[in-house]
Amino acid sequence: MIRVSEIFGPTIQGEGALIGKPTVFVRTGGCDYRCAWCDTLHAVKSQYRDEWKPMSAEEIWAKVEELSGGQPLTVSLSGGNPAIQPLGPLIALGKSKGYEFALETQGSIAQEWFAGLDTLILSPKPPSSKMETDLSALDKCVSNAGSKAILKFVVFDDADYLYAKEIAARYKALPVYLQPGNHTPPDGQGEGAVDMDGLMTRMRWLVEKVGADQWFSVTVLPQLHVLLWGNMRGV
Numbered sequence: 117m118i119r120v121s122e123i124f125g126p127t128i129q130g131e132g133a134l135i136g137k138p139t140v141f142v143r144t145g146g147c148d149y150r151c152a153w154c155d156t157l158h159a160v161k162s163q164y165r166d167e168w169k170p171m172s173a174e175e176i177w178a179k180v181e182e183l184s185g186g187q188p189l190t191v192s193l194s195g196g197n198p199a200i201q202p203l204g205p206l207i208a209l210g211k212s213k214g215y216e217f218a219l220e221t222q223g224s225i226a227q228e229w230f231a232g233l234d235t236l237i238l239s240p241k242p243p244s245s246k247m248e249t250d251l252s253a254l255d256k257c258v259s260n261a262g263s264k265a266i267l268k269f270v271v272f273d274d275a276d277y278l279y280a281k282e283i284a285a286r287y288k289a290l291p292v293y294l295q296p297g298n299h300t301p302p303d304g305q306g307e308g309a310v311d312m313d314g315l316m317t318r319m320r321w322l323v324e325k326v327g328a329d330q331w332f333s334v335t336v337l338p339q340l341h342v343l344l345w346g347n348m349r350g351v
């Protein structure tokens with residue numbers, strides 16, 4: 117069984133290589149990380165565990181087909197860390213119906229079934245997350261996904277930027293996406309609140325940094341869904 121936090125859509129993919137593409141999200145529950153700025157705590161912290169529903173691949177697939185009206189699109193597997201769930205059968209089922217699959221993970225756990233994905237977004241967590249990167253696990257993720265892997269980095273500051281450059285240099289063949297970090301606003305500002313001024317300031321800083329550094333192979337993007345809906349769940 118697969119632990120599911122939420123299934124929603126169709127909406128658009130809000131970040132990275134598939135930005136703007138219509139998609140249905142399957143967000144799994146549980147994560148082996150605890151990033152300092154995680155913006156999906158409802159799919160991470162054990163206090164939300166009661167909301168996570170164990171579902172079979174067939175049950176999830178029925179919901180995806182209902183939401184997409186049976187029209188093939190890209191299914192985004194997210195979390196939490198979806199790599200800790202047994203998603204191989206779900207991917208095989210969806211692919212047999214003409215759907216595509218993208219999965220985003222920090223790259224801490226490599227699965228053989230990554231080979232069945234159309235896109236594996238590896239988002240190793242930079243120093244501001246307060247997490248350590250297991251490079252051997254990341255190597256294995258890249259090798260399991262082959263040409264389907266891309267790198268995406270959240271960047272809050274200079275240390276994060278340097279980290280992104282170092283990891284990108286390790287995997288020279290992979291496309292690289294950078295996005296400005298999204299600080300969760302202090303408690304009391306309401307669900308979905310976002311520090312938009314801070315976000316835009318970091319976006320401008322990141323664009324200038326990449327230009328000054330002449331890192332021209334990279335793509336810099338904001339999180340489109342945050343610009344549209346803030347940090348609301350289920351959009």
Ligand code: SF4
Binds near residue numbers: 155
């Ligand atoms: S890896 Fe992702 S889901 Fe897990 S704690 Fe970090 S930001 Fe949150």
